[in-house]
Amino acid sequence: MRPFHGRRILLGVTGGIACYKSLILARLLTQAGVEVDVVMTAAAQEFVGRITFEALTGRPTYSSLLDAGHALDHVRLARAADLIVVAPATADFLARAAQGRADDLLSACLLAADAPVLIVPAMNDRMWAHRQTALNAGHLRELGYVVIEPADGPLAVGEGSGPGRMPEPESIMAHIGRLLETRGTLEGRRVVVTAGPTREAMDPVRYISNHSSGLMGVSIAAAAWRRGADVLLVHGPLMVPLPEGVQSVAVQTTQQMRDVVAAALGSSDALIMAAAPADFAPRDPSKTKIRKGDLPAPIELSPTPDILVTTRRDRKPGSIIVGFALETGDPRASAREKLIRKGLDMIVANDATEAGAGFGVPTNRVVFIHADEREEALPLLPKEEVADELLDRVEMLLERSSGR
Ligand code: CTP
Numbered sequence: 001m002r003p004f005h006g007r008r009i010l011l012g013v014t015g016g017i018a019c020y021k022s023l024i025l026a027r028l029l030t031q032a033g034v035e036v037d038v039v040m041t042a043a044a045q046e047f048v049g050r051i052t053f054e055a056l057t058g059r060p061t062y063s064s065l066l067d068a069g070h071a072l073d074h075v076r077l078a079r080a081a082d083l084i085v086v087a088p089a090t091a092d093f094l095a096r097a098a099q100g101r102a103d104d105l106l107s108a109c110l111l112a113a114d115a116p117v118l119i120v121p122a123m124n125d126r127m128w129a130h131r132q133t134a135l136n137a138g139h140l141r142e143l144g145y146v147v148i149e150p151a152d153g154p155l156a157v158g159e160g161s162g163p164g165r166m167p168e169p170e171s172i173m174a175h176i177g178r179l180l181e182t183r184g185t186l187e188g189r190r191v192v193v194t195a196g197p198t199r200e201a202m203d204p205v206r207y208i209s210n211h212s213s214g215l216m217g218v219s220i221a222a223a224a225w226r227r228g229a230d231v232l233l234v235h236g237p238l239m240v241p242l243p244e245g246v247q248s249v250a251v252q253t254t255q256q257m258r259d260v261v262a263a264a265l266g267s268s269d270a271l272i273m274a275a276a277p278a279d280f281a282p283r284d285p286s287k288t289k290i291r292k293g294d295l296p297a298p299i300e301l302s303p304t305p306d307i308l309v310t311t312r313r314d315r316k317p318g319s320i321i322v323g324f325a326l327e328t329g330d331p332r333a334s335a336r337e338k339l340i341r342k343g344l345d346m347i348v349a350n351d352a353t354e355a356g357a358g359f360g361v362p363t364n365r366v367v368f369i370h371a372d373e374r375e376e377a378l379p380l381l382p383k384e385e386v387a388d389e390l391l392d393r394v395e396m397l398l399e400r401s402s403g404r
Contacts, residue, residue: 002388003180003226005033010081010113012106013053015043017156018088018122018166023048025087025169027056029176037062037077039106041093065105074108081115083179088122088166089147091133097145098136116179117145120172124155125162148175174244178226183388184395187228191394192261192268193221193246194275194307196236198254202299203286210276211359214238216324217274219387221246224272227391232268234260236275239360254278254304261307265314270394272322273308274348276359280304308342320397322390325349326358335369345397346370348390356380368393 009029013022029036038053038061050061062073078084086093086106093106097119102108110117119140127133128150137147153165166172195217199207214235221233222243231246234257242248251257254277265271280301290297308323315321323344325335328351335349349367352358357365357380364386368376370393378389 001032002385003177003182004029007033007082007180008035008037008080009176010037010039010077010084010109010115012084012086012089012109013038013040013044013048014086014088014090014093014106015041015046016088016090016122016166017047019044019047021166021169022087023052023056025085025172026053028169028173030057032173035059037081039063039077039109041104041106043090043092062105065103065108074102074105075112078109078113078115081109081113083115083176084110084113084117085120085172085176086110086117087120087172089119091121091123091127091130091136094119094121094133094136094140094147098139098143118172118175118179119145119147120166120175121147121150121164122166123150123164124159125164128162128164146175146179148172170241171244174222174226178228178245181226181228183227184392185228186224186391186395186398189229189269189398190232190267191221191224191229191270191272192232192234192264193217193224193272194234194257194261194277195221196238196275198236198257198275198277198304199252200254200278200281200304201285202282203288203290205289208278208280208282208301209237210278212236212276213240213360214275215240215362216364216383216386217272218243219383220272220274220390223384223387223391227395232264234264234275236277253281254307258305258307258310262311262314265311265319266316268316268319269398270320270322271315272390272394274324275307276324276326277307278304306342308344312343318401320345320394320401322394323347326352328353332367332369332375335367336373339369339371344371346393348386 036057040063053061151165151167152163154161196214197209197212199209225231225245233246233248283300283302331349335347339347347369356363365380
């Protein structure tokens with residue numbers, strides 16, 4: 001899985017209760033194709049066993065700085081790593097790393113490394129809030145380490161909740177992905193992505209919608225953030241988790257999605273309309289629940305605004321606009337027509353009737369159709385990879401557009 005496959009990560013584990021989540025992180029990394037070298041402090045071994053990490057990573061776990069036959073482990077492990085991740089990083093570890101101590105294997109590795117370092121603090125909320133801890137974290141950031149904020153949520157049993165909790169392994173994975181990303185860059189770019197369906201109420205309990213899960217748009221937003229973009233995700237009800245790092249706005253109706261997109265377009269370098277907005281809304285939604293006995297009564301529909309068409313004048317000059325076209329049957333002719341009618345730079349066409357493509361599945365087979373009529377047909381790919389392929393094109397278009 002890009003950008004993880006074939007990379008090597010030194011995972012430092014220090015002694016806090018959040019160690020149990022580091023096991024899941026080690027597993028996710030290994031499943032994504034990373035070679036994981038786990039380095040544990042003595043305190044970490046009081047919480048979880050070395051053998052557990054070894055079984056999950058299929059590799060030895062290291063913990064001692066001064067073992068005969070392992071004198072240079074700190075140099076060897078640090079040099080081999082593409083990235084060092086310390087998760088959890090306790091208050092004590094932050095203090096020691098900020099001082100440049102090297103009296104255990106993990107802190108020595110940190111000093112011997114050229115690779116980027118990601119530090120994931122986890123501790124009691126009062127320890128995190130202490131001025132000394134803030135100074136230590138600030139100093140580590142000045143040294144160039146990436147220190148992410150702990151999450152706000154339940155702490156160790158009986159300790160209530162507060163900022164100090166270790167972020168979930170999936171969210172740490174997203175930060176790791178951002179540091180490992182070797183593909184193009186969208187740094188300094190503002191990208192708006194839409195995802196998921198919208199819902200149009202028939203009455204207070206029913207609505208018109210479609211089967212979009214939001215996975216395609218969410219994958220694009222995640223990949224754009226990984227490339228350094230400032231991402232706004234405008235989404236309807238999603239069946240997949242929100243991605244890390246992006247600013248998100250939840251909407252229900254097509255009109256609401258249109259309004260948020262219109263307001264954001266003036267300062268956006270790219271809009272990627274992966275959402276499947278409902279095209280019709282009940283003309284006069286009932287204020288009370290429609291009773292079974294009231295049927296059959298025709299429900300009159302009226303069209304919702306076309307977001308791409310009605311926001312054309314809100315676009316920032318030179319910005320790149322990408323649409324999707326989900327068709328039943330060969331999507332190309334109709335997609336080309338939509339590209340022109342909606343004023344797009346590129347449209348991503350796919351066939352909803354093909355197995356493995358379209359709504360509710362993790363893969364997609366798409367054709368990129370460009371404004372100059374060039375077509376690129378991609379094989380069946382996971383949606384995450386379609387997202388990366390799409391962003392490669394968006395970057396090229398942005399470069400060309402800013403060079404104009
Ligand atoms: N789209 C939009 N506003 C809508 C509906 C769709 O901006 N109200 C966007 C979609 O997000 C997509 C593109 O327009 O990027 C094409 O959507 P699609 O549903 O394929 O086309 P429609 O315009 O709805 O045309 P038709 O229903 O005739 O296929």
